[in-house]
């Protein structure tokens with residue numbers, strides 16, 4: 001099992017007194033090798049620390065957030081580890097897998113595919129919710145206190161992972177999440193490919209649908225730039241998330257940030273607020 005798993009260290013860099021490391025391992029959920037990045041704050045040299053899981057968006061891998069969000073300084077101060085998985089299995093060569101940026105490689109959507117040939121490998125939900133935390137908690141000086149956040153496709157991933165797993169995360173937040181994937185072009189393309197034509201089956205992977213059945217009301221923190229081109233294109237639909245929350249009185253703070261786009265410049269501008277949100281829930285401050 002995971003305790004015996006071999007982790008191959010790919011790189012290691014000191015950062016704000018802690019360490020940023022990248023590892024590769026053989027993942028049973030995806031049946032492929034997977035790479036993840038982990039930032040361990042200085043405090044982890046003395047005691048176990050909680051973990052924030054960050055799920056990135058379309059076209060990303062484990063590196064985008066660690067290189068662009070500027071989260072390490074505050075994570076070091078707080079004593080918070082950060083783990084970034086990849087956004088899809090790699091190393092497979094399924095039909096059309098590498099043809100578009102919004103489906104297949106780099107676009108796993110954090111679901112468990114049910115449709116061939118994707119169902120053999122595209123099981124990113126199981127990977128990020130179960131396999132990766134089990135591995136992280138067995139190999140690193142971390143506690144079982146977890147939070148989750150993400151951007152765009154990864155914001156969708158963070159929301160559904162928290163909503164589907166009451167008690168597993170202490171807090172959740174998202175930047176420009178794909179809030180209502182069953183009703184936007186990105187989500188409809190991905191869900192048709194991974195989950196098939198039965199739209200009823202899609203609902204278990206849609207945050208707006210899951211809100212109404214939530215057994216735990218973790219307060220949602222969501223930031224959205226109002227100059228985000230994907231907002232204008234109808235891919236993100238934060239208003240649907242707000243409406244779904246209002247309908248069942250689910251707590252949400254949805255902030256429309258004037259002038260900000262969809263990029264990591266936007267994420268870097270507000271990452272400290274999100275880290276504070278998680279640190280409070282994790283009782284670090």
Ligand SMILES: N[C@@H](CCC(=O)N[C@@H](CSC=O)C(=O)NCC(=O)O)C(=O)O
Pocket residue numbers: 056057058059060064068101151152153154262263264
């Ligand atoms: N290439 C595409 C857009 C790709 C893009 O913007 N990806 C975002 C996430 S979008 C939703 O999941 C991203 O995070 N990119 C990586 C980065 O480091 O910025 C196009 O051209 O439209």
